Amino acid sequence: MILDKLLLIALVFAALWTVMTRSLLKAALGLAVTSAMIAIVLFRLDSPLAGVFELSVCAGLITAVFISAISLMKPLTHKETIALSKARIKRYWFLPVIIAAVACIFSKSAIPTGIRVLPQAVELNVQEVLWNSRSLDLFGQIVIVLAGVFGTVILFRENNKK
């Protein structure tokens, strides 16, 4: 129980750091740490496959893509970075306050009634869920990936004529 609380606190700090840090690279790393924390929480909640997906895709693949993209960008000067950092702190000062308030409310309230463990979720394997019971969602995911491909082509392609 103490470990779970520590993990959740670390998760919140990592997420806050991701938003508040002044370096884009550090933000990408902060996101990776946040995903890693979520992955550990998922492992502890007996959802190893969800944890593996979170770790490999969000903490691994997406971070690699982000860092590759950042390495291609022109970095800000030291002055610009500090100015942006100050603006960000001014703009988002309330975030830690909201998180602390929400954490206090939820830690004091009892677990609501009416929540039950889903037996079928435990019994079904991933293959069954992905290819049979949720095949329509998988189909939707494929269409989203397709839209993403067009988005990349349209938004990041340099126009030769220009």
Next chain:
Amino acid sequence: MPSLLILLPLLGIIVLNLPLGNIMRRAAFSFAFCLFLIQIALAVFHYPGLWTNQLNAVDTFFKVTFSVDHLSFIVLLSIGIVSLTSLVVGRYTIKDDNDRFNFINLLIIASIGMCGIVMVRDIFSLYVFLEVTAVSAFILIAFEKQRPALEGAFKYIVMSAIATVMMLSAIALILLTTGDTSFDSIRQALFASNNNFIVKLAVGLFVCGLFIKGGLVPFHGWLPDAYSEAPSAVSVLLAGIITKVSGIYTLIRLVTAVFGFTVGIKSALLLIGIVSMLFGAFAALTQNNFKRMLAYSSISQVGYIIAGLGTGIALGVVGAIFHFFNHAIFKSLLFVNSAAVEKQTGTTDMNKMGGLSQNMPITGATSLVGFLSTSGIPPLAGFWSKLMIIIALWMSGHYAYAAIAVLTSVLTLAYLLTMQRKVFFGKLVDAFKNIKETEAGFAAVAIILALLTIGVGVFFPVVFNIYLKAFVR
């Protein structure tokens, strides 16, 4: 059969993007045109045998199940008409061949997402198709990579992300309490749940998420920027159908078929509907930008739909569904007109225009039809749907709301009349003395939409008997 509305376009996109040179690029417009035309025909002549035949071989192979009913037909018809309109507008307003090809691909993907939303009966699958539509909409808004458009797209992404968090949290809570995500199971579990806190929280979160998607006040911050800064063809699509299907249709479907008309839901819908109606109208009055004024007008008209739904009585729901269809048509028409004006004059600032009807008679005349229908002037289509909503508000005992709806209609007339006067009436501005009417194809779309608005209004009894009577039963 319904699954073909999803599978055929997807297959088409794959084929169109095969490396076969320019043949596929040239075929893209024709393919999309035929696709939307077939969808319109199938929805208009909704022959039961055709729709209920599930084409077992296709469905079994892809393991997909969709279903359609009377509400689905009306929304599928709206999707077909607006997508076709956007396609034609894109043909005349997007100059670069590559850009136009990419636009057509994304338009088809958005259409897949919207058709999916209409035909699924599972709340998680609904979320997946909402995301398909949203992702394609983000890219379409930012299509021209201009700074204001990118800003509009960014606002839409941020607000959509908040809506996504709300809806996913709601789905998680629903799954925890009901054990399933299909509409039928959720409805049965909600009735058995005796309104416990978790259920109320889940329904509240989901409905708020849909309010954001629909651009209703006070969740409307992203909408005017997204509508006004997007390319013209995308504005038609966004205002005409994307936000309507993502936010409003989903709300109608979930409230009527899953959540039910509880006192809390009805009160929230009425309040949000009336506030959106009034706020949108007052904000539209103060605008000088043609597209921005139409964007605020959309917020106001969507307010009517939500208020009609919020009455919880059959007439109100029918009025809401009918106004959904009418709004898709006349708002698309007004955005087509704004696209024509922007294309010919190079501006959307209404203060710089005047007397354009002299050189653009078709655009001016069709704009008149669009604005009269939006204002609810008889015998146009908008009159009947507004009348139904106002009577439903009165019949359900919300006399003050009914009076506000009538007052808002007068405000609508005021801001649209101002637009018509500034842009089309009066003396022709010297700077635009040499402008001409748009291309024949572009003008034809405006004429067809205007005729549709007149036809649906004049033949309202026929339309009611064929498409709307089923809801009253």
